[in-house]
Amino acid sequence: MDIKQIINDHYDSMVELRRYMHQHPEISFQEMNTKKWIYDQIKDLGLEIRQDVGGNGIVARLQVNDDFETVALRADFDALPIHDEKDVPYRSKTPGVMHACGHDAHTAMLITMAKILTAHKEELPVNVVFLHQHAEELLPGGAKAMIEDGALEGVDYVFGTHVSTKFPVGTVKYNYDTMYANADSFKITVRGLGGHGATPQVTHDPIIASASLIQQVQTIVSRSVSPLDSAVVTIGAYNAGTVFNVIPGTAEIKGTFRTYTPEVREIVAKRLEQICLGISASFNVNADLEIMYGYPSMKNDHALLDYVADNVRENAAFVSGVEEVGPAMGGEDFSYFIQEKPGCYFYTGVSNSDKKADIPHHHPLFDIDEDGMKTGVETLLKAVLNFDKRAK
Structure with a gap:
């Protein structure tokens, strides 16, 4: 031929x-x-x-x-x-x-x-x-x-x-x-208690809780994964509220994490769970995590x-x-x-x-x-x- x-x-x-x-x-x-x-x-x-x-x-x-x-x-x-x-x-x-x-x-x-x-x-x-x-x-x-x-x-x-x-x-x-890589995604729904923006003391603000959560998520790779391994955690979407003077009742965070090995994949998933539990207790909200495991490496x-x-x-x-x-x-x-x-x-x-x-x-x-x-x-x-x- x-x-x-x-x-x-x-x-x-x-x-x-x-x-x-x-x-x-x-x-x-x-x-x-x-x-x-x-x-x-x-x-x-x-x-x-x-x-x-x-x-x-x-x-x-x-x-x-x-x-x-x-x-x-x-x-x-x-x-x-x-x-x-x-x-x-x-x-x-x-x-x-x-x-x-x-x-x-x-x-x-x-x-x-x-x-x-x-x-x-x-x-x-x-x-x-x-x-x-x-x-x-x-x-x-x-x-x-x-x-x-x-x-x-x-x-x-x-x-x-x-x-x-x-x-x-x-x-x-x-x-x-x-x-x-393993291509996985996650969604975190932070449920609090909304109210007037002028009286935050009577609310459980999901925006403040989410802000702290997002910052903590960014420490997973730098503090929980060995520098000899590879991982990425990215927040790609954040949605909360519609009005400037109203604290909403919920906030939603979406992201992805990419890893090469089953061991690192498990570490990232576990840390996401732990962070959500910690945020829930610290800010008196419920941070509900849903992980969607995607294509394997x-x-x-x-x-x-x-x-x-x-x-x-x-x-x-x-x-x-x-x-x-x-x-x-x-x-x-x-x-x-x-x-x-x-x-x-x-x-x-x-x-x-x-x-x-x-x-x-x-x-x-x-x-x-x-x-x-x-x-x-x-x-x-x-x-x-x-x-x-x-x-x-």
Whole structure:
């Protein structure tokens, strides 16, 4: 197979797929039109297709030989509740919703790979399952539900990639230790006794209590977590009161904490509980804590990661560099797949300042250098085509 020529032959249609999705985004758990559109792109390829897997997910299987092992390739397809502010022809047509994280590129690459691999079925040394996953951006995510609905049945290994504007177009980046963190969130509702702003002595002020609570929460990492470990605790939302001269009865605090290990995750959760109990007693309020445990941390299988990276270190058409980078504090529900099956996940660089493709993810101006999709497709294609030659 001439990978360079084949990818170039499919490039224009891959860009069209990505731009169509970019113009027609749908947020997590509401991807009704998107899932139908994805099905329409692959329904005539001769795949065994299951729809509505775990919700809106799609599982498409290319069965080559019953005696072969099976690899799964995953792409997510939900968008974010962000208004697209780019001045481009493929700008989102849905106000307040856009693909600000590259899931449109992931899906375009996976559809393209399905087209290429089905056309070259006789050359494959493995069976391939294409996992089109909904709702990566919003807890509880789509991966867990898809797994519970049998998405990984008969699968031996799983691979995935995430485009990134942190890294130059043409590069492949990875991490041996922890690609992503435990991504947990919390809500604290502080219930006091409201009253007139001129008579605070007869109230139990939830605002004052909340102010102290927020300050104490910021000491968790610096005073309860070892400096040799990593953790982040962030307050992202605070709401209380509506009138300048009225002390409200309640205040609400929302935040997230990110950790890498179960031990540090437990420390942060325990300290949140203790701080809430202390604030409740100190200020005569009730600080009720609700923790929402999110996606677990994600660690690559080292042998498979070496295999994928080594495939494109030399003699690659669209990969200009392969190297390890540090871990990230972001969350990613691909971690559920990798907990069930050996696999690996890597970054595909799509940054290019000349094309205004260097804006951070989840930003209204987010965009990618679409040439980077060639890198992702080549890396995953080689992982499939050479699978029987990997070191075991």
